[in-house]
Amino acid sequence: MNNFIDKLSEKLLPVAAKLGENRYLKVLRDAFMLAFPITMFGSFVVVFNNLPFFSDDTKGSLGSLFGNGQNATMSILTIFVTFGIGYYLSKSYDVEGAFGGAVSLAAYLILTPFTMVTEGGEAVSGVLSLDRLGAKGMFIGMIAAFIAAEIYTRIVKKGIVIKMPDGVPPAVANSFAALLPALITLFIFLMVNAAVSGFFDTNLHDVVYSVIQKPLTALGSGLPATLIAVFFVQFLWFFGLHGQIIVNSVMDPIWNTLALENLDAYKAGEALPNIVTKPFMETYTVGMGGSGSTLIVVLLLAFFMKSKQNKEIGRLALAPAIFNVNEPLLFGMPLVLNASIFIPWIIAPLVTTSFNYAMMAANIFPTPTGVIIPWTIPVVMNGIMATSSVMGGVLQIIDMALIGLIWFPFLKLVDKVNLNTVSMTD
Template sequence: MDKFQSSLGKLSMAFNKNIYINAIKNGMLAYMPFTVITSVFLIIGNFPVPSVNAWMASLFNLTVTQWSTKLAIVNDASLAIGGLLVLLAVSRTLADEMKINGMQAMLTSVVSFMVLTPYKTTKAGSFLDITTIGAQSIFLAILVSIAVAVIYRVIDRKGIKIKMPASVPPAVSSPFESLIPSFVVITLFWIFRLILDNFAKLSALELFNMILGTPLKAMGGSLIGIILVKMFGQLLWFFGIHGDSIVNGVMTPIFQVLQDENKTASLAHHAIPNIISQSFWDGFASIVVIGSIFAIILIAHSHRYSEMKKVAGIPYLFNIGEPTLFGIPLMLNVTYFIPLLFSNVVSIVISYTAFALHLVPLPTGLVQVPWTTPIVISGYLVTGSISGAILQLVCFVAVILVWLPFVKIADKEIMVEEKQEEEK
């Protein structure tokens, strides 16, 4: 056990220190506020109560459709260019980690990304299909930012740059020093674009989706896939490793693409394609923490758990579980191994089944609430239906039932220990 724990600890440390993983994670975190801001506008423009929608539209002398279109402008200016936003965030983060010129590396990434992005030409002229820089291109954007940063750093470290006299101000010398690295990077991407155009007859986005994008989405968007991912995260928690941090760093781009596909379908009034998305992950697959705390609140009598309830009670309302995870503690606590590993599976299966059988409307993708949003509220907002809130309550109760017998066993053991301490 000690050897296994040590190996996991080393793996986690290596994972958390990996500059590429950190850049992806921090880049997605930087992108997150725009998803929330856009969600507010989309909620208002597609309010689930028709009479309220009509009333708001009438205030501006608009039809409901016109009102919805006006509020979708914010979406078109943010999430619709999600790939570009993630590209900017990841490339800047990587540049800072690699100690290269952040501004120039970021701009070089944008140009390189656009070099790979084809324009469409019609009789009316040339135009850019905005979907090629939207959320569906997040994976490609991440790869481009990593490739640009790596190539840029190699050239920069070799000193292949225009060196200006020391008397020249940094604001002037810095762009000149970046000229050769940026030129080489952009030229390489241009050559890659020519190869794709002339031989593969595919765009970079099409090629990436064919090789990696589609398989990754299939894995992240399947019931078995999300169960395995969640169980892996919980297993890491058992060994004292922040499982959410590791899992989210890898899976968030996948869930975000699935979320955007749902949002696009909702805005077009088409059938929603994906059960699993970021909203499913945050709102229905991650109820284990609040379930465990509520189980303790219901039946615990030991002094240790009574004190812990005072600390953990309020945070759990906002899905913050660290006080419980480290207060019980769950690390290497064999008593809680089964509920820690499998209670989320119960919630995932119940939710997936309810959505698959159309008992509850699928998360629309129009709304992406922060993961700290309390259950019931988040369930209603992401599905646009009270049945979404009810489903969360059902999952909540199911998770509590999984935890209750184990909490009861642990509580009795602690009470015996406390009694023995008092008798000494």
């Protein structure tokens, strides 16, 4: 086992380290975190408006009164993400971030049709459709933001700027310095949009959605790709690397887009199109005690093991684990680089992810609605909030029972070793 782990780590860890330090993945992660407080507010509004014990009339009234809480946050998530990409990418090149963010956002809007077709087939101009600012526009927004910020920062770095004399207020000087790079960058996007609209009678939103976003989200929503992602989260954590940060940097654009699609369907009273979404990944992995869903492991250590070492680790790790913080267990037991628990650490989340996918696909348990739940909300409560159903919490209880069954024999072996070690020292 140790030889296998060593050989596997030699091949994969350098790649994971490079991914973790990749400029663009770090910018993408930071951009989504910039939008996190805003989307969280929108999620709470959606949860409140659709509490399970409210009647349909009450939900309708609350939607009319408070619906803008979601429309102005989660429904236009792409706006915040594009600004964040421009801001953080510019800062990574030591260029003023605010102007980079504004230019990226403007570039994305230049590519966005200011028309929409009503259900009656009538074209209305001068309006922005919410779906193009949310789920449907996510990938074109990210692509436009990265390209715009790259062009903008390269122009600034080449010194193609208007320099104001000393004594001019910094805000004014910065605005003039950004003028030429912004004009050139936005002119390029305007010409691209004109070419696509004029020669092909379409828009880049629809092209990117059909050619890139739709296939990628279809792939990312499937069980095989999800299990691969879960495996790498667990595998990287085993070596002390933050698996969530590395894997989520790649997968978050897909999972967040799928979550927005679910949320739009949920608001419209339609069937939810996706099982795998960001809330699915958070609620049914991290949301049950931290990475690896280890709350049940902590409980087993604290109350069902005999060695003093295991009991103390379990009891010390219990309070943080309730709020899905499991670093005390990861580094205290430790789980990191502990070959004796490598198998349950890897296998248990794969089993529960497969089980949950099958249960939701069969409509036995509800699918997460797309609302983003804070990862520190305790288990059961977060399951109920994510699915707007008590059954979402029940599924987590079943998951923890499955995880406990997988872990228990390995924990007993560790416990036996600890007891033997103590008896030998005595």
